[in-house]
Structure formats: C-alpha cells, structure tokens
Amino acid sequence: MLRTAVSDDVAGWLDVLGPLAFYLVVWGLVFVGTAFFVGVFIPFLTGDGLLFGAGIVAGSTDRIDIWVLAIGVGVAAVAGDQVAFVLGRRYGRPYLESRRGRWVQAAVVRTERFYDLFGWWSVVIGRYMPWARVFVPVIAGVTRMPYGRFLTANIFGALSWAVLITVLGYYAASDPSVRPIAYVVAGVVIAASVVAGVRAWRHDRATRPHAEAEAEAPRAE
Template identity: 60%
Template sequence: MLRTAGVGMSVSDELVGLLGDVGVVLFYLIVWGLVFAGTALFVGIFVPFVTGDSLLFASGLIAASASGIDIWILAIGTGIAAFLGDQVGFLIGRRYGRPYLDKRGGARTQKAIAKTEWFYNTFGWWSVVIARFVPWGRVFVPVIAGFGKMAYMRFITANLVGALAWGVGITVIGYFAASIPGVKAGSYVIAGIVITASIIAGIRAWRADRAERAEETLRASVAGTHTSEG
C-alpha cells in the first residue's frame, strides 16, 4: 500500500492510503465477480479462460508482487465465489430443467452440453469436482446436476470440494509460483499476457457462436420457405 509511517501522517497521506485500499478491494471484487459470473451467469461459455484457471493463476501471481493484496483473502474469497456460482447454476437447472440448456448457443455449444451431460451421467458426484478444471464442464455440470435430480446436500459436498481444490488451490499455486526465480520479476507481464490471451480467445469464441447461430437461423428460414413453396 502507499501509506507512510509515523504518527503525524498528513491528510493527503491518509487519502493516498485510502485510494490504495480501494484499489485492492476492487481487485478482489473483479476476480471474485468473474469467477462467480463464469458459472452463475454463463459468462464462461464465451470466456472460459478469463473466468477460469488462467484468471486464478494470474491473480495469485499478482498477489505475490503487489503490495496490500492478502493471498488468503483473495484465495478464500475466490473459493466462496466459485461455490456460490455453482449453487446458482444448480438452482437454475432444478427450476427450469433441460429446456433451459436447449436455448444456450448454437450447434457447437449444444455438442459441448451433450458431452458434459454424458460426463455427469458417467461420473456423478465426482463430475462436479472434476468439472471445475474443464472450461465447458464447470459451466454446464451444475445445471445438469440440478435437473438431473442430484440430492441437494450431495451437490453441496461436491461443490465445496471442487471450490476448495480449484478456487483456493490454483490461486495459491499462482502465488507460490512467483517465488520461482524469474517468475516473480515478470509476474505482471505473465499475468497480463494470460488475461489478454484469454479475452481474445473469449471474443473469438463469442463471434464464432454468433455466426453459427445466424447460419442456423438462415438455414431454418430457407427450409421453411421451401416447405411453404412445396
């Protein structure tokens, strides 16, 4: 932080310190918000990397080099955000059922949903834990578990284990990776590259999905025209 030592700290120093604190809080909130939105708001469909492993690892790297960021507040908060995001996904699945996923994205997304559904039916409880480390899996498994009638307490236990292993675990790994010679010095650069690449990949996925859905709409329109002419 940017605080100066001493009893006679000036008002300006206090304001600088306050701004430093707000910056740290904002950092926490951005990381936690992205993790939560990745599953709860389906943001992870289009930006699986910037809401997933890359974000957690990069935030750990930054925490190791930036002043004022507490790794345990960051990591535990990330685990809580991940847990709550999956809880929302589960409740959405329980409330709206399979039709909710039928409306998500184009053919590519639907293929990913079908694979995830098979994954859930095959591994059950463990699928909720393992899916944390699979970009598409962590978005869809909670919803599938919801309409798949997994017992609520059973889902909570799997969700808790997954949130701890993934949310807390990867963030802390990123933090300690900064102690490796050469990594700490370039941690901001590494984190910036990871996040930038993730955003670019997410934008490309979003554009591809939009183009795919537009093409499917056009095909359906043409098919409807041919049917009416026949």
C-alpha cells in the first residue's frame, strides 16, 4: 500500500516538474538520503520505494529513459555514501553521537555490530537494508576503513542496488511477461536482506554479554 502511494506520488512529480527536473529530484533524494542522514527520517522517499516507483514511472511513459534514470541513481548513491564516509572519517564518533533520538542511537549500535560482522560486505549488503544504508558509510569512516576498500564496496553495492531496484520497477510496469520474474527477484532481494539482518541480530545477542562484561570490568577494579 505504501509503495503504491509512493509510486503515485513519484508519477505526479513527472507531470509537475517535467523529465529533467524529475531526474534531478530522484537523484537528489537518493544522494541526501545517505549523505546527510535524510534517509533516517524519510526512508520511503530516499530508498527502495523511491527507486521502484521511479522505475514504474519510466515503464509507463516514454518521457523517462530507464538507463539514464538507473545509472544516475547509482552515481547519486555512490556520491552520497562517499560524503557520509568522509564526514565520519573527519569528525569521528562525535559526529555519530550528535544524531539525536534514542532510536537513532539504537540503530547506530545495531549497525556497528552489523559492520563488525560483515566488514567489507556490510557496505554492499547494507545498501539493501534501510537502517544500515544510512549508517554503514559513516561508521566505515569513523573506524577508518581503508578508502580503497570502501570505494570498491560502495560502487558495487550502490550500483547494483540502483540498477536492480529501478529496473525491477520498470519491468513490473512495462512488460507483463517479465513482471512475475521481477517480483521473484524482488522477493529474493528482500529475503537476502532479512537473512543478513537475522544473522546480525543473532551475532548481536551472542556478543552483547561479553561486551557488557568488558564495559563493567574497569568499574570493578
């Protein structure tokens, strides 16, 4: 229901803005979603829902080129993650701690454990998970992941996410014969994200007592 509403809203942008402004708005929302934590507050307008909806619009009209849209989304996603990484690297943990809200800080802690578990792959997998998508690039910067490693993971994750989700939306709207395949692939992507999230949650539960014991140790001395 929410995804349908988002798709309808995105279609309305094209009527109001025209093709060029439509591209720029979609790309801009993807960029600020991770560059400046906007995705924390409106994940449905900076993440999968936006891409799928934009793909549906592209599949419903000849005014939007799907490959211009998808590749532009990929470039915007890479650029947004790069900004977040640089900010985390430059300002360190205080930059993360400045994010207000108890649930935001809980998401930061959860993402840190997710990053510890998956390392390089957390940047790739995190692109498909709303909470990880926003925080992993900053945490990678804070922990000073080598720039080359982050860049390769960022390009692979952001481009695959951008092209896959946008093109799925396109085929779901434009080609009835391919539509079932599009939904199957979308289901596989969602299932993989859920498996990664469950594994991170289990790892969190397994390591939390040890981490808490280490945190309490100095107090006992």
